[in-house]
Every structure is written in structure tokens, then in C-alpha cells.
Amino acid sequence: MSITFITLLLIAFFLLIVPAILYNSLVRLRVRVKTAWSQIDVQLKRRHDLIPNLVETVRGYAKHERETLENVTKARIQAINATNLREKASSENILTGTLRSLFAVAENYPDLKANQNFLNLQEELTTTENKIAFARQFYNDEVMRYNTAIQTIPRNIIARMFTFTESDFFELEDPREKALPEVKF
Amino acid sequence: MPFSFIDIETKQSRKIILLFLTLVIFYFIGFLLIYSASELTIFIESIRGSHQWHKTHSILPSFQTILILLATSFLAALVHWMLSIRNMINRMLSVIRAKPIDPEDRYHLLFKNIVDEVSVATGGIKIEPYVVASRYLNAFALSDFHGRSIIGISEGLLLKMNRRQLEGVIAHEAGHLVWDDCLPATVSCSMAAVYAGLLRMIVSDQERARLPASLPLMVAVFIMRFLTLFLNTWISREREIRADATAVRLTRDPLSLAEPLYLISRDWRGDFLPSDELAPIFIVNPIERKLEESYGMFADLFTTHPPIRKRIDILLDMGHTDFKTFEPNVKEKAKIQDEIPISVPKEEKTWYALNGKIWQGPFSPSELSSLKWTDPFTWMTRAHDMKVRSAFEFEEINSLFKKRLSSHLPVYTCPACKNSLERVYYEGVPIWRCKECKGRLVKTEQLSRIIVREEMMFTEQLKEKVKQVRLSSLKNKGRYIKEPPSALTCPACGNIMHRTFYRAVHPYHMEIDTCRMCSLFWLDQDELEIIQYLTQGRL
């Protein structure tokens, strides 16, 4: 084995294998971001599915609150139709707001508050909101890791060569800070 | 395939191999002691002159002997290992007496929801929720070689914590799952539990034979103590602090864990456990020990949990607060409101139905649909128009019948007064109640859950009744007052119910009606509360 051979081997190693490893690590990070996003998507969908049932239940007790109910329904449709991340974030925030006023209205109807169906829906929504918050937290952590990897040496070179683009964070009003009225059974 | 060494490789858990080596060393030392003891007796015998002492013999074992002993201990360890990891989780769950949750129970549902939430925070680790029907406060996590993960909690903790505090506890347990440090702990507990199981078998045998504790018992206790001590050196105390930190990363709320730790440390943690063999899997060591609460290398080596105060202080530090401001703020949970009927809508009683040749009523629509003698073809009418039609022709009634068909919920009538029973929550458990005579229908396993939930307030009237039960049980000494079998028929199967004594109120005797086929209890008015009162503080 000559020295030239070893040198060639070393050069090949640096030119091929190191970039391949770096590329793979970037792909892995990007996949993680995608899986993390699908977690959010599942929970958002769950929330959208729960709302019609909630609106129906409330309508049975609070017929005079038509405006509040319609706002929720409208906000839900908007949230379902949202396509990109930013639209989704803003429409989900609006939906959260309308739901909050719906639960505030419900406070005035003792019969509604004692309805088992309503209580179940409220607990379901609370847990879904919490899951959305956790899924968002997990997603944003993953995005942070991915974006940092893209921006720092040496992986930024690979990222530019193979057009790895930065992912957006998913910003929502944290429902866990200003939570829905805590479920009192 | 239960287990192979390739699995260890993939799990990359060096600790598992160390655990196995510990087991080998444990057996080696044991065999060496036995060997030396037998050699010593032969030596002593030879001094007495009753035995021939060969010159080749020495008290110290030869190289060959050591090899043989090593091979034997390896084999013994392997057998022990196989016994420990076979059906590991299920065996452990039955030792702890944990059961899967009942999705209809409101406390259990809350627990399951929080477990699911935390699972999302970890990025989707699949976690099965389990509950132990006891009043002590503790929680645990288990996992096995097949990737099955379990988080368990005691009814006591589930009852005493609010949603936020439960989230902290569950996040701590999920922290172990995230770090994958649950597996070595589970295996080590399971290895110690093999002897504990043996010990329990011996003890129960002796109880049966009414013999005093004897040599095999002492030996088993000694072996288990020794082995537990050995294995615990591999369970680091840092593991708990690391899981605490992960819990904070998951919930972003250090106080949500500091509060339950504080509350658990002031309460009963479940020292019912046979020994500290299972301690490593719990959030707080069930047995409070001086060594556990102390610092230093010796404590680090032989204990599994760091001092609770240290854990709380670290958490408070993360939450930018200190113990003085924290302590007065720890509050207990608001109680879940009880005995609300499950189907609530207020309905007017304007309906009449034809039963045979007699019109009965007035009923509300849901009452109508739950009466046993009604079906969609029963003739019905309303008070204001008196038009008689089949039930299915009234939209309102027909939809209720449809709901009844699809809900799988059975329709029961009161065995005492023949009214229809309604579903109500009692201490968060869905049971059946008769509105008229206030009797209740409870499943056997539901009753064992209700009696550990001591949240009810008891009236003076009830306390008076309890006094009477105590007096009469002293007088009757376990003889039935009513002649068994009683005249009541089981609402579920229609067979005659039997009178029985409810075991958990021992030493008092309390007669209740039961159907053993359906495992149901029928409790007359106040009997449920009396049982709760009598069992309070004794579980």
C-alpha cells in the first residue's frame, strides 16, 4: 500500500462519506419535523370534529345565544379550510377565542352545566387542547433542532447544496396559559 | 421469542448485562459460602477423628472448584433470569395489584386523558394506563423487552391531586420511558420479586399449617434482602432526578411535580409492599427510610431514591421560588361533585302508555323508553291531544328506542320496588340507582373502587345507622338475620339474589344482596354509605 493510495482513500472519505453522513442526519431531522407536524394535525382534526356536537348540545339549552354559536361554526369552517401554516395558526387562534366565549356563555345555564353530554365534551375539548399544546411544543422543539442544523457549520453547506429550507414554527396562543374553564364535574 | 442476547444489543442497555453479571456474582458468592461451610464441617469432623482428612484437601477452594462453582452460578443465574423476564409486566402488575382502567369511571377517564396528553408531549410513546385500587399515594412505570410501556397510579393519588399535579406525576413517569431507564429497573425488580413470590408461597403454606417461622423462611428472607441490596446498587439515585428534569421539559411547569412530591411525602405511600424489592419503580420509595433521606456515597450506593427534599428543592429552583413560599400554597383538589344523574335533560311527564289493558302514566319520554314492558309497537298517547299511535310513530319516542338499541346499555328495574333504575355517578363511578327506594345496583369491582374513595361527607343520621350495624353485628356474630336466599331477583339475569356478608367491612357483619353470576350487589338505601364509613381508613 502506497502513501498515495492512503491519501486517495482519505480524500474519497472526506468528499463522499462525510457529506453522505451529514446529508442523512439532515434528512432524519426533516422527517422528525414532519412526524411532529402530523401529531398536531391529528389533534386539530379531532378538535374540529368535536365542535358540531358541542354546538348542538349548547343549542338545546341556550337558544338565545345564536350569535355565539354561529361564530364558533364559522371559525371552525375557516380553520378547516386553512391551507398554510400561518393561516392555520391565525384561524385556530380565532377558533380558540370563540370557544372561550361559548364556555363563558355556558356558565349562565345551570342545566347545561349539569348535562353529562356537555361535561364529556368539555373534558374531551380540554384534553384535545392540551394535546395540541404538547404537540406544538414537541413540533417547535424539533423545528428548532432542524433549523439550527441547517444554519450551522458544517451542515449548512450540505443544506444549501440540496435545498433544505427552514421550517416555520407553529405559534398559537397557549391555551394552557389561559385555559378553558377547568373542568369541574 | 421471549428474549435473546441480540435483543440486549439492540436495546444498547449495558445496564441489563451488568444486572445479569450481578446475578451471577450473587449466586457465586452464595455457592462459595455453601462450599466453604461444607468443607469446614468436614474439617472439623476430621479433627474430631470421625472422618479421614485427605492431604489434598484445603479449606480454600482450588482453581478447578472455582471454575465449577462459576459455571453452576452462571446456570443458576440464567434460570433465575429466564424466570424473571417471562411474562414480566403482567407478573409485576399482579404483585402490585394494578388493573387496567375502567373507561366509564370519571377519575379513570381523567387519568387516561392526561396519560394521552403526556404521550403526545413525548412525541408519541405508547403508554398503557393502570390503576391500583388502594388509598395510598404513589405512581410507577414499567416497561419490557417488547417495548410495552405502562404507567400506573394509585386511586389515592388520582383522588387527591388536581389535573395539573397529575400531569406532573405522569410526566415524571414518562421521563423514565423517554430515557429508557425503566427496563433495567423493571428487570431488577422482577428478579427480586422471584424470591418474594417464593417467600409468599412459604408464608402462606405455614399459615395453613400453623407452624412458627422456620429455617427455610429465614433463608428466603435473607436471600431476598441480600439480592435486593445487590441489585439496588445498579439503580442510581440520579435516575429519579433525571426523570424529574425530563418531566419539567415536558410540562414546562416545575411546580406541577414539586407539589405532588410534597403531598406524597406527607401521606401514606403504600408500605403494604412485601419488601423494598419493588421500590425502584415507584416515584417515591413506598417505605420511608433514614438512609433514603440521607446523603453520601454509602447512601448513593445502596438506595434507589434521592432525598425527597432535595428533589423538591431542585424543582423549586427551576420554578424560581423557595420552600418557604411554596409550602403554604400547596392546595388539595376540589372534590368531584357526586350523584348527578347521567342523563339529565329535564322532561315533562306528559306521556301515557298502554300496559296490557291499563293506561299507565304520566311518563317522561326517557322513562317511557326505559320501561321494560314498552317496545316500539306499544300504544302511546300524549296528555294534550290524546291521539293514540304506536310508539315508533312518535319521532321523539322512536329516536329514544333507537338510542337504547345502539347504546348497549341494559335496562334494569329495581328488584325492590320495580321502578326503572337510572344511571348516576357515585364517587365518579357510574352505577344504577332507584329514584323511589334509593337502592343501588353496583358491580363487585366497582364497589372495591368506591370504598377507597373516601370523599363523601357523612350525616349524623348515617353515623347513627352505622352504630346500629356495629351493635347488631356484635349481637348476631355472623348469623344471617334475613333467611337466605332473599326474595329479591337480580335485575340483570332474573335469578334469585343471595344474602351475603360484605368482606371488606370485617370484623363487622353486613348483609347485602348479591348475584354471583353477574357479580352484582344490590344495596338498600344508605347501605353504600355505611360500607364506606365502616371501611374508612382501614384499606
Ligand SMILES: [Zn+2]
Ligand atoms: Zn421515578
Ligand SMILES: [Zn+2]
Ligand atoms: Zn326501588
Ligand SMILES: [Zn+2]
Ligand atoms: Zn344476575
